[in-house]
Amino acid sequence: MMAYVVLGSAVALVIFTFLCLFRVVGGPTVLDRIVGVNVVGAKTTVLLVLIGHIFDNVSMFVDIAIAYAMLNFILSIGVTKFFLRRKIARSDGD
Amino acid sequence: MSLVSSILLILGVFFFGIGTIGILRFPDFYSRLHAAGKCDVLATTLALVAVAFFNIHDFSWASLTSWDNVRVSLKILTIIAFVYVASPTATHAITKAAFIVGIEPWEKKKRDL
């Protein structure tokens, strides 16, 4: 039973990730896009662990998930620092 | 045991869905951060705890004593601890940037329905 639940959860996470991409593509400001990317990263962390469970190889995928969580954090901090005090973040440049 | 993990996992995916719908539906930037920051922390915790739990209770006693399984579960708990510290920090950094750049919050009285 657990296998079906994990598979269904993974598929649902992929669908949610694509829904989040709408916000990333069409967000009014740059910071909206950063939020979207952040949420996609959080979903991907869980998705990696679930993939590891499906392939019966959790011990390998957990390491990738740790690295991905840290990269996601550094990405949002770095990009935020970069766009701080920039006019482009308000108007999005068009 | 697999029933408990399944319920936790489904709850986690449900909260991920709430976060996604919130990001798509909310009217302004700050309230989108609400949906993103909170639901993601809770959903990540629930889903990862489910997998860690199932990983240990896979083969009853034998897996509890094998070092590999316990190590994998501890690693998953490490991810959870990291998310607890990192996610609010990232949310706060983004919010502060938005505040300094000067994105206006949506307020009710400005909008006459």
Place this chain on the structure above:
Amino acid sequence: MARLVTFIIMLIFWVLLSGMFDAFHLTLGVVSCLLVSLASHDFMFYGRPGKAWGKNMLGLFLYLPWLFYQIFLASIEIAYIVLHPRMLEIMDPRLVRFRTSLKTNLSRFTFAQSITLTPGTITVNMADNEFTVYALTKKAADSLPGEMEARVASALEGEK
């Protein structure tokens, strides 16, 4: 002292991540942990690690279950607002400013993180002891600073 504690924590983390106990990997771990803890032990303990450190950690661990309960309530509330068909009528966002009485950096940090994680509020700005908080509903705005500040204070500043 600070170097030693940093070294032990990093060594535990190394063993957790690598999981191999042969001489080569353990030596590699000890050497790299030693280098890192010599170079950057003052990142982990800002200033001198006083006697209060262990007590603070204990307080933090006792504080975590309540925080998790609050996060659960927060997500339920967000779910209610998100799934409400006429969402714009029940939300009433506003900015709130208030002053906190917390003294140390660690307790302020914990308080800011907790505000971000609990129902309907996120910390926007924190200058010295003035917090700017964005609240999603009026009920959430009225509940600040309230119970949480008292809990953080008793968990992290107990001996004052």
